[in-house]
Amino acid sequence: MNRTRVSPVREQSTDAKPPDEPPDEPPDEPGGAVAGSRLARRRRWTVVAACSAAVLSAGGVYAAQWVQSPAEAAARTRAPKPSVITAPVVRQVMRxxxxxxxxxxxGRTVSAAPTSVAVTQPAAQQPHALLITGVFARAGQRVGAAKPLVEYDARPVFALPGTLPMYRDLTMGEEGKDVAQLQKALHSLGWVTGSDPSGRFGVGTAAAVKRLYAAMGYAAPVTTSADTTSATEQSGSATQGTESAASRRSEPKATTMLPASEVVFVPSLPARVVSVPVHMGDAVKGPVVTLARxxxxxxxxxxxxxxxxxxxxxxxxxxxxxxxxxxxxxxxxxxxxxxxxxxxxxxxxxxxxxxxxxxxxxxxxxxxxxxxxxxxxxxxxxxxxxxxxxxxxxATSRAVTAVPEAAVAAGADARTTVTVVTASGAQRVVPVTTGVSADGLVQVTAARGHTLRAGDRVVVGR
CATH class of the missing domain: 2.40.30.170 (Efflux pump adaptor protein, beta barrel domain)
Structure with missing residues (x-):
């Protein structure tokens, strides 16, 4: 009895996914991985090929610029066509x-170098050290008369107008050209010297010096001296017979003076300060200020x-x-x-x-x-x-025709010429005679029958 084998029939699922849902992920199978790898390699080779083609194309264009035919090479190395360099003819005063x-x-300078300190009170003790206590001027500055420039031991150094150098202290009773110069300087500043005769340091001059120092803000320096007078002047006529030849010394008294260490005379003011080589606190060892005379x-x-x-x-x-x-x-x-x-x-x-x-x-x-x-x-x-x-x-009193010196040529016949280039480019030779030269130009005069005008172009080089 024949038996027929019936294969089991698989039932198909009727659970279909709706169309709007995304598809399932591809199965993780070896065949799918191989296909993706091949596709990526193809894309990479395509990109490489395209880049190589672009590089080769650019290289070809660049190389083509350096490729030239023999005709082109000859044209590039051929000497340029000869040309001329021209300059204009001018008409001006030669300078x-x-x-x-x-x-x-x-020029000449004058310096102040204090060596001692004047006192302002009788019997005052002079300091042993000279120190800078103030600096009021600087190099390059212009300074006037009776203005403190430097101060040492609280005493000023200042300038007055005059040409004679200050070579001594001026005290009561002194006479000379330096006293007359001081009086003139005091008058120029507005301080009168009273009835003192010119060249004599008297009471009027001393009073003017005192006012000079007061205007600068300092006490006037003084000196102490003994005054000797005749008995006739002091005793009167009653004792004239017995003391006519006798003299006696009065008590010492302080009088105003002008020390050489504090003033410097300059011919004209304001004067320019050349240098101030000291600073506050320095010891005085030489010039403290130098002025140009x-x-x-x-x-x-x-x-x-x-x-x-x-x-x-x-x-x-x-x-x-x-x-x-x-x-x-x-x-x-x-x-x-x-x-x-x-x-x-x-x-x-x-x-x-x-x-x-x-x-x-x-x-x-x-x-x-x-x-x-x-x-x-x-x-x-x-x-x-x-x-x-x-x-x-x-170099000339009036305007003349001139050309650059390079435009003038001398021929074998000793004639001098210039070559004029016309507007059309033609050249014509003009014989000339030359005159004075200045600043690279030379005066020229065209020979009879020839013309040379301002504005014409002449050859100065080739």
Whole structure:
């Protein structure tokens, strides 16, 4: 009996997922992983291939720029077409510009170096040490008369107008030119000296000195002296017969005086302070203040070959490269030739005065000193500066036709010519005669039958 095997039929699930639900995750099977790996590799190779193609394309474009044909190479190395360099013809006054170095100096100076301290009360004891107790001035400052500059041991050092140096203390009864200078200085400040005759330090002069110190805020210095008078002046006519020849000494008394350690005379005020080499508390061992006896002086050092181009009255331009200061001046004098080893000559004087002149240039070459004055007091920024001096001098009295020196050519026949380039580019040769030259230009006059006008272009190089 035949038996038929019936295979079991699997029942299909009727639980279908709704269409809006996401599909199930792919099964984690080996076959799916292999397929994803192959797809990623293909993508990577595609990107690499594309990048390589881009690089090769860019390299080809760059390399193509360096590839040239033989014709192109020859064209690039061929010499350029010849051309000319031109400059305009001008019509102007010919001027020479002379540039040389100059140096500012203080000229003569005067210093105050106290050696003693004046007292303000009779029989007062003088201090043993001299110490700086005040500094009121600074280098470069301009100071007037009767103004304390430095103070030592509470005593002032000040300036008064005058040319004679203060070489002694001035006390009651002193006579001389220095007393007359003091009286003149006191009068200029408004303090009269009473009935004292000129050149004699009397009661009126002493009173004026006392007022001078009071105006500065200090007590006037005094000195103690014994006054000797005749008996006739003291006893009267009653004792004239018996004491006519006798004298007696009165009690010592204090009188106002002017100490040499406290005042310095300067020819003109205000004066410029050259240096104040002390500070508060320093011991006095030398000059405490130095003043210029006049304003700064400027001396230029001119090349002897240019001596004929400079004359008095010419305007000068002065410039300090170090400070940037700039000003004008006027040539005051042109001195004699100075040669190495001969010493310095004061401009315009012909005499050697090394103490009153600035040091010459640091060179072994000869020079001509040129003294230059300013319109007023020099700017203090020029003090002790080495400067550039520029002077422009006219070489012709009127406007002339001129061309650059490089435009003039000399032929084998000794003729001088210039070559004019026309607007169309054509060139024509113009014979000329030359005149004065200045600042790279030369005066020219066209030969008869030829023209040369301002604005024409002439050849100066090829």
């Amino acid at each position: 020479n510009t002379i540039v040389f170095r100059g140096s500012f100096s203080d 006049g304003d700064m002086t400027l001396t230029g050092f001119l090349d002897p070959s240019e001596r004929g181009l400079i004359s008095t009255g010419m305007k000068a331009d002065i410039f300090s490269e170090a400070t940037g200061a700039h000003t004008g001046g006027t040539v005051a004098s042109v001195g004699a030739l100075v040669t190495p080893g001969s010493g310095l000559v004061t401009p315009g004087s012909g005499k050697d005065e090394p103490d009153d002149s600035p040091a010459g240039p640091q060179t072994d070459s000869a020079y001509v000193p040129v003294r230059i004055e300013g319109s007023g007091n020099w700017d203090k920024r020029f003090a002790d500066q080495d400067v550039r001096v520029t002077i422009t001098a006219a």
